[in-house]
Amino acid sequence: MEDIFVVKRCKKIIIHGRRAGEYDHLPPDAAVWYRIADTRTQGFIGDGYDSEEDAVRVCRQLNAQSQVTARQS
Template sequence: MEDIFVVKRCNRTIINGRRAGETSHLPPDAAVWYRIIDTRTRGFMGDGFDREEEARRACWQLNARSQMTAPQG
């Protein structure tokens, strides 16, 4: 049976702000994060994860629960 939930790597840009009176402005930082996507609806589940291992563990748990509650037959 195919997994319903899969991990997707997403790009993220972190914008560094500045306070009033500061003249220098740091450039944005490029980063990645991981999200769980529902393959049936193409929607994202919950918040994102900074570490891929955490996202995969949560994804595995969601898939395990969905297989236990899915009707057999």
């Protein structure tokens, strides 16, 4: 059975603000974060993860739960 949930790598741009009266501010930082995508609906599950390992762990749990549910049906 094919996995329903997969981990997607997403780009994240961190914009640094500045206070009134400041003229210089830091440039935006490019980073990544990870989201769990549902292959059936193309939607995302949860808020996202900074660590790929955390996203993969949760994704495996979701896929294991969905396979048990499918077998019971």
